[in-house]
Amino acid sequence: MSKKSKRPFRPAGKVSRLTFTDEERADPELEKPLKKAEKAADKLEKAQEKIPKKKHINKERTFDVKTGKAKVRLYFEETDKPKPPSKLSHSFKTIPQRELLNKIHKEIREGEQDNVGVEAAHKTEQGMEFGARRIHSAYRSHKLKPYRNLAKVENQTVKVEVNYLYKKSLRDNPKVSTNPISRWQQKQAIKKQYMANRYGKGAKSPHQTAKNTKTAVKKTTSTTEKITQFVVRNKKGILIALGIGAVLMFLISTISSCSIMMEGGFQSIVGTSYTSEDEDIIAVDDDYTLLERALQARIDNIETEYPGYDEYQYHLDEIGHNPFTLASYLTAKLQVYKRSEVQDELRALFDEQYSITTHEEIEVRYRTETxxxxxxxxxxxxxxxxxxxxxxxxxxxxxxxxxxxxISIIADSHLTGEQYEMFSVYMETQGNKSYLFEGNIYAPNMGEYTDYDIPPDALTDPAFAALIHEAEKYLGYPYVWGGSSPSTSFDCSGFVCWVLRESGVYNISRTTAQGIFNQCAIIPPGEARPGDIIFFTGTYASSGAVSHVGIYVGNGMMIHCGNPIQYASVNSTYWTQHFYAYGRLD
Structure with missing residues (x-):
């Protein structure tokens, strides 16, 4: 494993920045890099402010000359919270635990066939472990986000500030700019001096940085001129030597490693890709969707199938699936599949994913008779x-x-250890075919979740502030069909119900998107305000008109359980096409 050089962050809570004289600001040659440097420093300050803070008590001892006594004053000081351990170090800590769990699961799996109860309990436990791992990973990603953003902005700031110092040095030393070797060495010297002044033990002020940079440039210029003179004098011989060396290196590397590199790269791509034809993958997913629509049709006609009841009460999880989860499951289990060959497998998987039951309840009620x-x-x-x-x-x-x-829960209990590892890889890479299900909001988002800063004036409403405080706890959590709590993660209606209830804004029991809509007063779009509920239709084959729900946060934005839980613009083409109504809970 190659070692990468590490650069420490700026001191916690502090952001040093270059300062510019009036002469530098008035120079047209420096205007553009100067503005970029100032803009980068502004972004760095904002990123630093978003790092979580902690308070600790400090002591300050003072001496009163009049009384001759010492006094101790206690005060709170705010500092940045340290960055949580890296994902790699966290993984190393959990490897022994995972190995132990895998060993236990293997031993249980060998004897569970003789006991149906043990088998069912074991599968349930494995499913919960899998869900917990996914949720914990999403939670860690959310906690690390401000630190990742600070590191990103930090790198950008270093780049533009070094570039400014380089441009300034070119202005002060025009002779150097005519030689490519000189320019490269000059920039490296500037960067080295910049890093030493900015992050080293003897960090200097911005003015001292400029002074040291100027000295480094002069030294570099002198050395470079000597090298340049040597190259000019021996130009022909050096070019011949370089040419022969390049040809030899090319031939050797081509013979010894080209085939290995090609083979390794090809195997890496194939090993993480869906192996079936695109047409079959899409057709099989369409067949599975048809099974789901048939199930929805049966639920819609349940009162015809079971007539004569005084009341019908529905307790329904949402019907639908992540298309990449289905493709990953089938590929891990079957490797290559054709549409005509997997119909029995689809039916078995469908029966495992969905279970519908009916239960009759007889209540003794009373009516008034005259x-x-x-x-x-x-x-x-x-x-x-x-x-x-x-x-x-x-x-x-x-x-x-x-x-x-x-389906991911089913995969954990129905695939062998090797198959499940491949399933996880396919889910991570989307089989290297992320284009297959474009536009499907329940397909996983391979990038980070979309964040959004709520305008401060909107948070002056205590109810809305409580709502957002609860909702943002789960940014990055994955979409799980039927999920209704942090322990299982959420689907769209489960997320909204949980946030409304746990924030204390509205006491609502677990229900579907249509069930939430039925409890709302309809609001014209022009009157929608932060905290209202926004509904969509036709995002999948739902039992009612409403198929998706989110919480409107103002300025054309909502927070909702897509995949993962994130903010989204309601004015995008997709959501505009599927918009149904705004609602308000009183």
Whole structure:
């Protein structure tokens, strides 16, 4: 493994920046690099401000001349929180634990066939472990984001500030700029001196940095001139030697390593790619979607299939799947598959993913009935008395429950260890065919989740501030069909229900996107405000008109459970085409 040079960050909480004289600001040659340097420094300050802070108590001892006594004052000082351990070091810590877990799972798997209860419990445990690993990874990514951003901005700042010093040195030493070798050595010397002054033990002020840079440039210029003179005097011989060396190096490297490099690169691409034809992968996913639509049609007609009930109560997970998860599962298990060859496998997987059950409940209820009693007295007069009574009767309720077990959970328990490793690789690379399911919002986002800074004035509303505080805890969490809590991750409606309930803004039980819509008052788009709910239709084959839901945060943005949980513009082409309505919960 090659070692990379490491550069320390700027001191925590501090951002030093170059300063410029009025003469430098007025120089047209320096105007462009100067502005870039100032802009980079501004970005660095903002990135530094977003690093999480912690407070600790400091002591300050003072001496009162009049009383002759010493005083100690306690005060809080705010410093940056240190960056959490790297993913690599974290992985090294967990390797022994994973090896132990794999060994335990293997031993259980060998004997579980004799006991159905043990097998079911084992599969459930493996699924929970897998979900927990995915969620923990997403949570770590979210925590590390400000540090990653600071490192990125830090590198950009170093680049533009070194470039400014280089341009300034060219202005002060015009003779050097005519020679390519001189220019390269000059820039390296400037960068070395810059890094020493900025990050070394004896870090100097910006003015001292400029002074040291100027000295380094003069030394470089003198050395370079000597080298240049030698090259000019021996130009012909040097060119012949370089030419022969280049030819020899090319022949040797071509013979010894070209075939190895090509073979290794080819195997790397093939080993992480879907091996079936694109047409078959897409057609198989369409077939699976047809099975899901048939299931949805059955749910839509459940009251015809089971007539005569007083009430039907639906407890439904959302119907749908991540197309890359299906393709990764089939590739890991079958390697290469054709549409006509996997229909039985699709049906078995579908029956494993979805389970629909019905349950009859009989409640004893009471209705009010009016009754009249008539009688004749001793004198032959007829009398009547009208009154009401509560009469018991049986009230029949049919509960319809649909469970959606994510294919990734099934993969963890249905694939061998080697197959599951390949499944994970395919999921990570999307089979090197990310173009297959473009436009499908439930296909995983290979980049980082989209973040957004809520305008401060919107956060003056306590209810909305509480809503966002809860929602942003789960940025980066993956989309999991049927998920409704941090332990399982979320689907779109599960996320919105959880945030509304846990923030204390609105007490809502777990329901679908359509169920949330049914509890809202419809709001015209022009009157939508932060904290309202936004609904979409036609994103997949849903039971009702509403198929997707998010929380509107103002300025044309929403936070929602796509894949992963992230911010998104509601004015994009996709969301505009599928927009349904805004709603408000009172």
């Amino acid at each position: 009754r009249t009693d008539t009688w004749t007295d001793e004198e032959g007069n007829t009398h009547s008395d009208t009154y009401t009574v509560e009469v018991p009767y049986d009230y029949y309720i049919l509960h319809i429950t649909l469970k959606n077990k994510d």
